[in-house]
Amino acid sequence: MRILGLYNYWIFIFLMMVGFYILISRRNLVKKILGLNIFQTSVFIFYISMGKITGGTPPILVEGSEEVIYSNPLPHVLILTAIVVGVSTTAVALALVVRIKEAYGTIEGDEISAMDNQIPF
Amino acid sequence: MINHLPILQVIVPLMAAPVAALVRKRGVAWFITVLATWASLAIAVLLLLDVRDGGTIRYALGGWAAPWGIEYRVDTVSAYVLVIVAGIGAIVTPYALLSVRREIGVKQAPLFYSALLLCLCGLLGITITGDVFNLFVFLEISSISAYALIAMGPDRRALHAAYKYLIMGSIGATFIVIGIGMMYMMTGTLNMADLARLLPSVGGRTVTVAFAFLAVGISLKLALFPLHQWLPDAYAYAPSTVTAFLASTATKVAFYVLLRVVFSVFGVVFAFETMSLHWALLPLAIVAVLFASLTAVYQGNVKRLLAYSSVAQIGYMILGVSLATVTGLTAGLLHLFNHAVIKGALFLAMGAVMYRVGSVRIEAMQGLAKRMPWTMAAFVAGGFSLIGVPLTVGFVSKWYLVLGAIENDMWLVAFFVLVGSLLAVAYIWKVAEAAYFKDYIGDLDVREAPLGLLVPMWALVVANFYFGVDANLTVGVARQAAELLLGVGP
Amino acid sequence: MSDQIILRVATKIIVPTILLFALYVQFHGDFGPGGGFQAGVIAAAAFVLYALVFGLRRTHRVLPTWVVRTCASAGVLLYGGVGLATMIGGAEFLNYNVLAHDPEHGQHYGILLVELGVMITVFGVMVTIFYFFAARGREDL
Numbered sequence: 001m002r003i004l005g006l007y008n009y010w011i012f013i014f015l016m017m018v019g020f021y022i023l024i025s026r027r028n029l030v031k032k033i034l035g036l037n038i039f040q041t042s043v044f045i046f047y048i049s050m051g052k053i054t055g056g057t058p059p060i061l062v063e064g065s066e067e068v069i070y071s072n073p074l075p076h077v078l079i080l081t082a083i084v085v086g087v088s089t090t091a092v093a094l095a096l097v098v099r100i101k102e103a104y105g106t107i108e109g110d111e112i113s114a115m116d117n118q119i120p121f
Numbered sequence: 122m123i124n125h126l127p128i129l130q131v132i133v134p135l136m137a138a139p140v141a142a143l144v145r146k147r148g149v150a151w152f153i154t155v156l157a158t159w160a161s162l163a164i165a166v167l168l169l170l171d172v173r174d175g176g177t178i179r180y181a182l183g184g185w186a187a188p189w190g191i192e193y194r195v196d197t198v199s200a201y202v203l204v205i206v207a208g209i210g211a212i213v214t215p216y217a218l219l220s221v222r223r224e225i226g227v228k229q230a231p232l233f234y235s236a237l238l239l240c241l242c243g244l245l246g247i248t249i250t251g252d253v254f255n256l257f258v259f260l261e262i263s264s265i266s267a268y269a270l271i272a273m274g275p276d277r278r279a280l281h282a283a284y285k286y287l288i289m290g291s292i293g294a295t296f297i298v299i300g301i302g303m304m305y306m307m308t309g310t311l312n313m314a315d316l317a318r319l320l321p322s323v324g325g326r327t328v329t330v331a332f333a334f335l336a337v338g339i340s341l342k343l344a345l346f347p348l349h350q351w352l353p354d355a356y357a358y359a360p361s362t363v364t365a366f367l368a369s370t371a372t373k374v375a376f377y378v379l380l381r382v383v384f385s386v387f388g389v390v391f392a393f394e395t396m397s398l399h400w401a402l403l404p405l406a407i408v409a410v411l412f413a414s415l416t417a418v419y420q421g422n423v424k425r426l427l428a429y430s431s432v433a434q435i436g437y438m439i440l441g442v443s444l445a446t447v448t449g450l451t452a453g454l455l456h457l458f459n460h461a462v463i464k465g466a467l468f469l470a471m472g473a474v475m476y477r478v479g480s481v482r483i484e485a486m487q488g489l490a491k492r493m494p495w496t497m498a499a500f501v502a503g504g505f506s507l508i509g510v511p512l513t514v515g516f517v518s519k520w521y522l523v524l525g526a527i528e529n530d531m532w533l534v535a536f537f538v539l540v541g542s543l544l545a546v547a548y549i550w551k552v553a554e555a556a557y558f559k560d561y562i563g564d565l566d567v568r569e570a571p572l573g574l575l576v577p578m579w580a581l582v583v584a585n586f587y588f589g590v591d592a593n594l595t596v597g598v599a600r601q602a603a604e605l606l607l608g609v610g611p
Numbered sequence: 612m613s614d615q616i617i618l619r620v621a622t623k624i625i626v627p628t629i630l631l632f633a634l635y636v637q638f639h640g641d642f643g644p645g646g647g648f649q650a651g652v653i654a655a656a657a658f659v660l661y662a663l664v665f666g667l668r669r670t671h672r673v674l675p676t677w678v679v680r681t682c683a684s685a686g687v688l689l690y691g692g693v694g695l696a697t698m699i700g701g702a703e704f705l706n707y708n709v710l711a712h713d714p715e716h717g718q719h720y721g722i723l724l725v726e727l728g729v730m731i732t733v734f735g736v737m738v739t740i741f742y743f744f745a746a747r748g749r750e751d752l
Contacts, residue, residue, distance in 0.1 A: 016299075020292075023288065023292065029284060032288055036288065036291055036292075039292070039295055040291070040295055043295055043298050043299055043302065046299065046302055047298075047302050050302065050305075050306050058644075060643065075302075075305070078254055078305075078311075080648065081254070081258055082257075082298055084648060085257075085258065085261045085265075085294075088261075088265055089261070089265060089287065089291050091740050092265055092268050092269060092287065093284065093287050093288075093291075094744075095740075095743070095744075096268070096272055096280055096283055096284045096287065097284070098744065098747055099272065099280050100277075100280045100281060100284060102747075102748070103277035103280055104277065104281075112281050113281075116278050116281060125698055125703075125704065128694075128698075128703075128704040132691060132694065132704070135687070135691065136687070136688065136691040138687070139683070139684030139685070139687040139688055140684070140688070142680070142683070142684050143680075143681065143684045180703065180704075181703055182703060182704055182705060183703060183704065183705040183706050183707070184702055184703045184706030184708060
């Protein structure tokens with residue numbers, strides 16, 4: 001039961017491994033970015049589920065009641081920042097892929113590496 | 122204004138960046154960049170003078186006291202790194218004017234300066250912050266702007282190099298966030314000083330895993346062997362200014378992050394006794410020194426050669442850390458400064474060759490010593506320092522490194538340091554031989570590089586010799602910083 | 612898609628609504644969920660929709676590139692300006708207490724201004740990214 005109770009961490013680990021595997025195994029530059037995004041998303045889930053308290057409400061002050069349990073908002077705020085970072089990274093990565101496609105005519109990592117090695121610089 | 126120095130250190134380049142992006146004239150953007158970097162250097166020097174006698178400056182952002190708010194914290198270690206980063210920035214930006222005019226289009230130039238300032242802001246922010254999550258944010262500010270800067274390189278391979286760096290860098294950053302998340306989960310705080318207080322009492326497997334994630338993530342950013350794959354291409358194809366800037370700052374700041382996390386957050390006892398970190402770092406550092414130096418010997422592109430040499434130099438720094446003694450750590454910190462001035466000078470010399478010849482392959486350098494005597498002399502002088510010839514900074518840090526190894530009775534380690542230096546002789550000689558003992562074969566009318574490139578380059582070369590002869594200042598600060606990190610001494 | 616009358620009319624109705632919603636998210640940010648980042652993205656989405664239906668050329672006429680580029684920089688400067696104002700007021704960077712006669716109002720104004728800066732920057736950056744991706748490889752724009 002303890003293992004099932006920690007299901008959010010299982011999801012986190014599973015997504016992380018899926019993303020990481022895509023990142024390592026794929027040679028296509030866009031697919032790599034997809035893998036990176038899944039990898040980063042797993043961390044978002046990790047942080048968000050960390051702040052959740054069973055029975056906790058959104059951390060907005062409820063007047064007149066003292067015994068309300070609030071969820072921890074800080075991990076959520078932190079992960080908002082991390083999401084912004086992830087979005088910027090993805091934007092830069094996609095921009096690079098567009099430029100690579102224009103310069104090389106392909107987005108397959110193997111073909112690009114082969115072209116790189118042809119000419120000494 | 123004087124008590125606002127810690128925040129101004131970050132805000133000045135951060136505010137200068139949008140201004141540089143807004144102006145259309147590249148000359149104006151350049152001028153703003155120079156002003157901002159010199160102001161940063163002035164602030165960093167003032168901060169170092171302030172903490173020189175062992176004090177710590179704390180600055181609560183938004184008036185929220187630590188551990189609730191984000192705190193900026195300047196002690197000897199961070200002030201020392203701040204001066205290095207800001208100093209390299211201040212030397213590289215005047216150089217950028219001519220180099221950028223040659224290598225980067227008119228339209229992109231203001232954006233280039235903007236990205237350079239953002240990168241500087243991120244690097245300074247990493248160094249000054251006392252909050253681990255804030256550290257991650259600054260790390261990504263500097264990294265994302267570094268990806269953009271590298272992609273602006275003149276060759277199309279710069280794009281692919283930047284892409285590879287982006288993927289590796291993002292994996293590293295994500296590992297770091299996971300580590301931070303686990304620490305937060307166990308302690309409920311993000312403030313470094315608070316974490317250091319709480320972590321020993323919680324302990325357990327989560328903290329161990331957090332440490333592992335952080336160590337791997339930072340090693341990726343640091344380009345520690347065998348996670349260095351992104352570095353040679355990124356440095357080889359980036360614009361010359363960017364290579365000089367990143368090679369002397371980015372990995373140094375990552376090294377600083379490693380020190381902070383290992384010594385200030387987790388503590389020496391946990392890192393070296395519970396986790397036996399030195400047994401992971403020591404072999405990797407030695408392999409890095411030998412393997413990267415050997416690879417450097419076989420490179421045909423001098424920027425790539427120097428990039429591999431950077432991987433080896435990172436090995437020396439990590440070697441210093443893995444000794445976990447005051448002398449070892451002093452050597453690591455000294456090499457942080459020394460390698461910044463050495464590699465800065467060497468890459469700036471290569472930038473000048475790029476400016477005149479348009480290539481940095483060894484064949485292109487044949488006979489250049491007669492055409493560009495000052496540039497090649499700077500390269501050879503920097504090379505001497507890299508090898509560790511006495512009277513140069515390279516000698517000082519290697520001396521302390523060997524001393525630290527012998528103190529721990531690790532004669533073999535001391536021997537490997539010397540082997541690394543011999544390999545450095547081999548690859549520097551390759552370039553020097555081509556430049557001095559071959560005849561010029563190209564058909565370009567190559568002349569000496571303009572003063573705008575020579576002055577910053579020689580400023581770093583002079584620093585190489587000045588701090589090599591009079592090492593009191595750097596050794597003093599580095600030793601003080603090492604004692605602070607290890608928690609010994611005054 | 613500008614020949615599709617239903618899309619055109621629907622877009623003309625939806626775009627102002629999206630912009631209004633963006634402002635709602637923006638100014639409601641200090642009472643409930645919301646804030647500058649979300650608002651900026653929503654506002655940018657309105658222009659992306661407009662560009663999808665009416666084409667990039669007409670969107671450029673409504674919102675020229677130099678405007679979005681200025682937005683991207685101006686937001687950061689506004690954020691820094693608030694920080695500078697608090698420092699001149701004698702407090703720490705971004706300590707809003709000194710912005711008004713009493714700390715409570717100061718906090719209120721401070722967070723609104725900073726979030727406004729965030730919104731302007733995010734809006735500018737998002738639209739810039741869209742413009743550059745959309746205009747790639749098209750010489751006529």
